[in-house]
Structure formats: structure tokens, C-alpha cells
Amino acid sequence: MERRLATILTADIVGYSRLVEADEEAAIENLRVHTKAIQAFVASHNGRVFGSAGDSVIAEFASPVEAVRCAVAIQRDVESRSGNLPENRRMRFRIGVNLGDVVIDGDNLLGDAVNVAARLESLAAPNEIFISRQVYDQVRKQLPFTYENLGEHRVKNLVDPIMVYRVIPSGSPAPRRSISPTPPKSRWQWGLMTAAVVLLVAAVGTWWMARDWRQPDRGKFLLSGKPSVAVLSFDTFSKTSGTRLLGEGIADEIITQLARNSALTIIARTTTFTLKGSGLNAKEIGRKLNVQYVLEGSVRRVGNQLRITARLIDAKSGNHVWAERYDSAAATIFKTQDDIVEKIVGTLFSEIRETQKAAILRRPPSNLDVYELTLRGVARKHRLSPKDIALARRDLTRAVELDPDYAPAWLYLGWVEAIAIVFKWSDDLDISDLKDATNKVEKAIEMEPTLATAYQGLSILRTWQGDVRGALQAAKRSVELGPGDADNLLFLGRALASVGEFDQAVARMRHAIALNPIRPAYYDLHFARALWGQGKFRESNKASNACLTKAPRFTACRIFKIASNVAMGKNAEASKAIKTLRRQSPDFTVADALKSVGFPGSAPANERFAKQLTEAGLPRVKRARANK
Numbered sequence: 001m002e003r004r005l006a007t008i009l010t011a012d013i014v015g016y017s018r019l020v021e022a023d024e025e026a027a028i029e030n031l032r033v034h035t036k037a038i039q040a041f042v043a044s045h046n047g048r049v050f051g052s053a054g055d056s057v058i059a060e061f062a063s064p065v066e067a068v069r070c071a072v073a074i075q076r077d078v079e080s081r082s083g084n085l086p087e088n089r090r091m092r093f094r095i096g097v098n099l100g101d102v103v104i105d106g107d108n109l110l111g112d113a114v115n116v117a118a119r120l121e122s123l124a125a126p127n128e129i130f131i132s133r134q135v136y137d138q139v140r141k142q143l144p145f146t147y148e149n150l151g152e153h154r155v156k157n158l159v160d161p162i163m164v165y166r167v168i169p170s171g172s173p174a175p176r177r178s179i180s181p182t183p184p185k186s187r188w189q190w191g192l193m194t195a196a197v198v199l200l201v202a203a204v205g206t207w208w209m210a211r212d213w214r215q216p217d218r219g220k221f222l223l224s225g226k227p228s229v230a231v232l233s234f235d236t237f238s239k240t241s242g243t244r245l246l247g248e249g250i251a252d253e254i255i256t257q258l259a260r261n262s263a264l265t266i267i268a269r270t271t272t273f274t275l276k277g278s279g280l281n282a283k284e285i286g287r288k289l290n291v292q293y294v295l296e297g298s299v300r301r302v303g304n305q306l307r308i309t310a311r312l313i314d315a316k317s318g319n320h321v322w323a324e325r326y327d328s329a330a331a332t333i334f335k336t337q338d339d340i341v342e343k344i345v346g347t348l349f350s351e352i353r354e355t356q357k358a359a360i361l362r363r364p365p366s367n368l369d370v371y372e373l374t375l376r377g378v379a380r381k382h383r384l385s386p387k388d389i390a391l392a393r394r395d396l397t398r399a400v401e402l403d404p405d406y407a408p409a410w411l412y413l414g415w416v417e418a419i420a421i422v423f424k425w426s427d428d429l430d431i432s433d434l435k436d437a438t439n440k441v442e443k444a445i446e447m448e449p450t451l452a453t454a455y456q457g458l459s460i461l462r463t464w465q466g467d468v469r470g471a472l473q474a475a476k477r478s479v480e481l482g483p484g485d486a487d488n489l490l491f492l493g494r495a496l497a498s499v500g501e502f503d504q505a506v507a508r509m510r511h512a513i514a515l516n517p518i519r520p521a522y523y524d525l526h527f528a529r530a531l532w533g534q535g536k537f538r539e540s541n542k543a544s545n546a547c548l549t550k551a552p553r554f555t556a557c558r559i560f561k562i563a564s565n566v567a568m569g570k571n572a573e574a575s576k577a578i579k580t581l582r583r584q585s586p587d588f589t590v591a592d593a594l595k596s597v598g599f600p601g602s603a604p605a606n607e608r609f610a611k612q613l614t615e616a617g618l619p620r621v622k623r624a625r626a627n628k
Contacts, residue, residue, distance in 0.1 A: 002104040007067040007135065008117040009047070011038060011074060011095045012056040014126040014320075019091065023549075026089050033081070034091055038074055045070035050107055058117075060109055064099050064138040071095045071129045072145070072169045079127065089549075092127050096120025099134040116162055123153060123164060125311075125323035133163035145169050228265040228291040229348075230315075231255045233273045234308070235298040247299045248273065250308065253341045254295065258348070267291060286315020293321070295348065305329060310344050322348065373399040374409045381416050382520040384554040386425040392416045393426075407448035414440025415457040422464050422596040423555050424587065434464060452482030456491040463498050468601035471495045486515035494526045500602030502533035521551035528560040529597055533605050537567040555585050556597045559613070566612040574616040581618070590620045 013019075013034075019027040035057065042049055042059045045066040051058035061067035075093065082090040098120060100113025120130040130150075131139070140147055146168040152161035231254050234247035251273075258266045267289055275285060282294040297310040305327060312322040326340045373395045380392035393416050399409035417437040420426035438461045444454045455478035462471040475495035478488040493508035509527050513519060524547035531540035541564035547557035558581045565574040581588060590613045599605035614620060 003101055003111075004104065005100070006102045006109060006113065007061040007064045007097065007099045008102070008109070008114050009042075009059045009061065009067050009071060009095060009097050010056065010114075010117045010121040011059075011071075011093050012121050014092045014094055016091075019089065023089060027091075030085075030089065030091050034078060034093075037077055037081075041070050041073050041077065045073070050109055058114065060102075064097070064135045065142045067097050068129070068131065068135065068139050068143060068145075068167060071097055072167065075127055075129060076169070094121050094124035094126060095129045096122070096124060096131070097129065097135050098132040099138065100132075119162065120164065122318075122320060124166075125320070125325070129167040131165050131167060133165070136163075136165045227293065228267070229258060229293045229295060230267040230272045230285060230289050230291045231258070231295045232275060232285070232297075234296070234310075236300070246306075247297075250299065250341060251297070254344055254348075258345060265291075281318070282313040282315055283318045291315055297344075308340055310348075312348055370399050370403040370406055370409065373402070374406070374412060377409075377412050377416065381412060381419070382522065384419075384521055384551040386420075386423075386553065389416050389420050389425050393420065405447065407444040407451055407454065410440050410447070411444035411451065411454045411457055414438065414444070414461070418457075418461050418464060422592075424585065424592065434461070437461060438465065450481055452478045452485060452488055454478075455481065456487060459491050459495050463495065463600065464595065466600050468495070468498045471498060486512040486519075489515070490523060490526055493530060497526070497530040497533050498599055498601050500533065500599060500605055502530055505530040506534055506536075521547045521554055521557065524550070525554065525557050525560070525597070528557065528564070532560055532564055532567075532609075533599065533602075537564040540564040541568070553584055555581065555588060558584075559593045559597060562616045562618070563609060563612045566616050571616075578617050588618070590614055590618050593618070 013031070016027070016031070019030075035052070038057050039049055042057075042061075045061065046063065047059045047061040047066065047070060049057055049059045059067075059070075061070065074095065078091060078093050082092070096117045096119065098113055098117035100116065101111060102109040102113045103111045116132060120132060124130040131147075136147060139145075148166040148168060150164040150166055153164050231251050234251045236247040255266055255272075272289070275288075280288065282296065285294050286292070292315055294313045294315050295310060296313065297308065300307045300309075306329070308326045308328070310324055310326075311320055313319070314321050324344070328340070377392040377396040377399065380388040380395065393413070396409055396413040396416060399406065400413060403409065414437040417426075417429060417440070418434060421429050421431060421434050421437065438458070441454060441457045441461055444451060445458065448454070455474045459471045459474040459478065462468075462474060472492075472495040475488075475492040478485075479492050482488045489508050489512035493505040493512065496502075496508065497505035506527075509523075509530055513523060513527065524543045528540045528543035528547060531537075531543060540560055544557050544561035544564060547554060548561065551557065558577055562574050562577045562581070565571070565577065590610050593613055594600075594606060594610060598609060610620070
């Protein structure tokens with residue numbers, strides 16, 4: 001067999017299946033554009049593409065320097081092309097580069113050098129470039145980039161660990177956390193050790209108190225159906241006891257926060273922490289603990305800074321679902337740790353929730369149990385179209401028939417019925433049925449008083465009934481029960497907007513959006529609504545358009561597109577939006593808009609809202625039809 005030395009670059013799109021699920025045609029077109037651009041970059045750096053598998057590319061270069069230059073050019077081009085796209089259409093690549101001996105098989109290349117490049121790519125987070133030690137040694141003095149040593153990593157099917165370096169191109173974004181001066185070393189070490197011990201003890205106590213011990217009584221199918229997560233102790237690569245305790249403390253706090261969410265099954269720390277240093281990979285841990293997801297991370301000290309990374313891994317496939325990095329000054333870590341943990345928990349829950357929904361939507365209904373029928377209904381609810389709301393009602397009705405004691409099914413059944421009522425998406429429901437829908441949500445709360453999501457739904461339904469103070473109270477309760485869930489923060493912002501507290505509403509929603517990078521259309525709707533109330537009509541219009549990109553038939557988003565355009569004096573745009581609205585919902589009126597997305601606790605805002613919609617040509621009330 002003929003061999004030669006080669007530099008291998010592998011590039012892969014993160015979450016391509018999710019992009020296809022959200023917008024198949026756009027995803028395929030974006031893939032075509034990016035693939036064509038990557039091939040051009042490879043050729044311009046004296047390389048050749050010798051393999052591709054739909055959403056991935058494998059290329060060969062004679063020079064490691066050219067390969068890394070090409071990788072940086074690709075990432076910059078991808079970011080530039082995606083910058084103006086909605087979040088659900090952006091493509092992000094991760095890239096791995098390795099240098100080694102390859103076996104020539106016609107036009108194809110085989111061997112460990114190719115495998116290592118693929119493993120480096122799988123370790124990388126979105127927009128990152130990971131290189132091996134062999135590549136680093138060749139490029140570190142040749143290219144004007146910075147390189148971060150990430151240590152040794154054991155990867156699938158390779159006996160020896162590989163040394164991994166992250167490429168940081170010049171001009172990359174600065175760390176998102178502020179850096180403060182560090183006190184003397186001895187003081188920092190003592191303070192870190194003491195605070196970490198206190199944190200660890202307090203977190204363990206909170207975790208034991210926060211666990212919902214009624215959960216096993218819900219039935220075996222619920223525990224096996226709910227997404228399950230094992231959180232491993234964060235690696236520290238340090239002999240300093242304070243840093244090691246910090247790694248355990250952060251993981252422990254994540255467990256505590258996740259355990260408060262009844263939609264997840266979390267493995268106890270007494271089980272997961274014993275696996276530290278076991279040498280097992282995520283797939284092996286998943287099999288051992290019978291979990292769907294593994295969260296692992298690390299805490300590293302570089303000079304006076306600490307870097308915390310977290311990665312969520314699908315334990316079945318071994319693929320990375322999500323990864324993020326956080327930076328802090330060592331001296332201020334305990335001031336920023338809560339923010340870091342909150343971001344990890346919020347994003348983690350959102351990623352799991354969306355991944356689960358996407359998988360269940362692809363499965364035939366005959367294979368679904370009560371939990372999955374409920375989650376399927378929730379996924380359809382988020383699509384916010386008449387057809388999907390009808391399908392959600394079907395799935396949720398079946399779920400309560402199969403298990404009348406399952407609170408989430410009652411919650412979402414009442415919620416989707418209320419949506420169908422206020423947006424006039426059902427022929428068999430009218431405004432008189434809103435009370436019955438609210439009763440279903442209240443029934444869920446009676447069955448499970450700590451179900452935070454139920455208070456989200458109750459808040460919205462109370463708003464639609466005109467009880468804005470009750471809505472605000474329910475929204476606040478949802479945040480108390482689930483502070484790590486971005487949806488709870490979002491709906492608190494919605495309730496604040498309903499009473500005219502627009503500055504507070506926008507602040508809450510910005511927080512929620514920061515915690516939920518894969519936000520569905522209703523995030524953009526409520527953000528558009530609060531921004532409109534704040535008088536930021538251009539931003540409101542932008543959020544409305546983002547909403548309509550995800551849910552083109554969502555009436556409420558088009559309403560704020562109309563109102564914001566009128567407020568900006570763009571009457572032609574408002575008229576176009578009115579025509580589309582009339583095609584989709586011929587009988588929709590100003591009165592309907594006030595009922596569904598108005599501001600019942602703020603008369604001035606409601607009056608201004610009604611005036612703008614009337615100016616655009618929306619009828620105030622339903623016109624009587626002439627007798628034939």
C-alpha cells in the first residue's frame with residue numbers, strides 16, 4: 001500500500017438535522033453555498049477535497065500552515081455569511097486539523113491521521129478550530145494566531161490520548177466575562193478553598209431538599225421517558241485543592257438547579273462523581289448509568305484567569321449537542337459563578353428540550369407513550385399555526401385519556417385550546433370555552449403544585465381573561481419554582497408588558513433570550529410586543545420578522561409587524577402585512593388583536609395599539625355579512 005505524509009482537515013456543520021427540521025429548503029440551499037465556498041478556499045490554499053458526507057467535508061493539504069490558514073478563512077467566511085440570518089438558519093462549522101501518515105486508496109485517503117482529524121473536529125465547539133500537537137509544532141511560529149493548550153484527550157478507537165490545541169485567530173471576540181485584578185496568590189488560594197468548601201456543602205444540602213421525592217410514584221414509563229442527564233465532576237487538571245473543589249462545586253450546583261426542573265431526570269452526584277478518573281467515555285457512562293445525555297466540563301487556570309467549559313454529549317451517539325466556554329478572573333469567580341451556572345443550566349435545558357421534540361416529531365404516533373405524546377403536543381404548539389394547534393390538541397387529548405393523572409398533559413391541553421380560542425383557529429371552540437381551558441391548567445397545578453411550566457400557562461390564560469394582576473402573580477411563581485428555565489423569565493416579561501412595565505419586561509426577555517439560543521417563534525413575538533410598548537419600533541419590527549420566519553402563519557407576529565410599521569410611518573409595508581393577514585385570517589379584527597396580544601393593564605398602550613391597527617386598515621369589530 002502506498003503511503004504519504006499529509007495534513008487532513010475535517011469540517012462539519014453543527015446541528016444540521018435541526019436546521020433541516022426548522023427550514024428544509026433554506027438549510028439545503030445554505031449547505032450548497034457553504035460547501036461551494038469551502039471547496040474554493042481549499043483550492044486556493046493548495047488543497048483538495050477528497051471526501052464529503054452531506055454536511056461534512058474532508059480535505060488534504062501538503063502544508064499544515066496552508067491547512068490552518070484555510071480553516072481560519074472558512075470560519076470567517078461562514079460567520080460573515082450567517083451574520084444577517086435568523087438564529088434558526090445560521091450554519092456553524094467545527095473544524096479539526098491533523099498531520100500524519102495516510103494510506104492512499106485511489107482518490108481516497110485512509111488511516112489514523114484521518115481518524116484523528118475527525119476526532120479533533122468532534123471535540124470542537126461551534127465556530128472553533130482544534131489542531132493536534134503535530135500541526136501546532138509546524139504552525140505556531142509561522143502564523144499570527146494564538147493557540148490554547150487544551151491538554152490530552154482520549155477519543156474513540158484510539159489507544160493513545162491526543163494533545164489538543166485551539167486556534168484563536170487574531171481579531172477573535174474577546175472573552176465575554178470582565179477581568180479584574182487578582183489579589184496576592186496566597187490570599188486567592190485560601191479564599192478559593194474556603195469558598196469552594198462552603199459552596200459544596202451548601203449545594204449538597206440544597207440538592208437533597210430540592211429533589212421531588214414523589215417522582216418515583218409517577219410510574220416507570222415517566223422516568224424512562226423523560227430526558228435523563230448525568231453531570232460529571234468538572235475536570236481541573238490542577239493539583240490545587242481549591243481549584244479541584246471548585247470543579248466539583250460548579251458541577252454540584254448544576255445538578256441542584258437541574259433537579260428543580262420536573263421535566264428532567266438527573267442522576268445523583270453520589271453516583272456521577274464516583275466516575276471521575278474512571279477512563280470511561282460519554283457513551284460508556286451513558287450505558288452504565290442508562291442516561292441519554294452526559295454533561296462534562298473543565299475548570300482551567302491560565303495566569304490570573306479561570307476558564308470554565310461545558311459540553312453536552314448525546315450518550316447514544318457520542319456526538320456533541322452543545323458546548324460553551326466562560327472566562328472569569330480568579331479573584332471574582334464566586335461573583336460570576338452564579339451567572340455561569342445559570343447560563344449553563346438555561347442553555348442545557350433548552351438544547352435537551354429542542355433535541356427531544358425534534359426526535360419525537362419524526363416518530364409515528366403509534367410508537368408514542370403518554371410522555372412522548374405530551375412532548376409532541378408541546379412541539380406542535382410551538383409551531384403556532386392552525387394545523388399544528390389542531391394536531392397538538394389531538395395528541396394531548398390522547399395523552400390525558402391514557403393517563404388522567406399526568407399533570408403536564410392537562411396543562412398543555414388547556415393551553416393549546418386557549419390558543420385556538422383567542423386566535424380563532426378552531427371551529428368547535430369559542431370565547432365561552434376559555435374558562436374550561438383555564439380549568440385544565442388549574443387542574444394540572446392541583447395535581448402537581450411545583451410544576452413551574454403550569455404557572456406560565458396560567459399567566460397567559462389569566463391575561464386573556466383580563467386578570468392581569470393574577471397573571472403577573474402566576475408568572476412570578478413560575479420563576480420562583482424554575483429560575484433556570486428561560487421560558488419562565490420570558491413569560492414574566494410578558495406579564496410585565498401586559499401591565500405597562502415595558503422596561504422591566506424587555507430586561508427580563510433579554511435575559512431569557514441570552515439563556516435560550518434556540519428560541520422558538522413565541523420568544524420573538526413577546527419580545528416584539530414588549531419592544532413596541534417601549535417605543536422601540538424598529539427593533540419590534542425586526543423581532544416580528546424573525547417570528548414570521550419561524551412561524552409564517554402566526555397572526556400575533558403579523559399584528560406587531562403592522563403596528564410597528566405604522567409607528568415608523570411605513571404605511572406601504574403595513575398595508576402589505578394587512579393583506580397577508582386578511583388572507584390568512586379574514587375575520588380578524590382590532591378587538592381580536594387587543595384580546596390576544598393587547599395590554600389589558602395599560603389603557604394608554606391599548607389605545608395607541610388600537611389606533612395604529614385601525615390606521616393600517618384593520619376593522620375594529622367583525623363586520624356583519626349581508627344576507628344573500
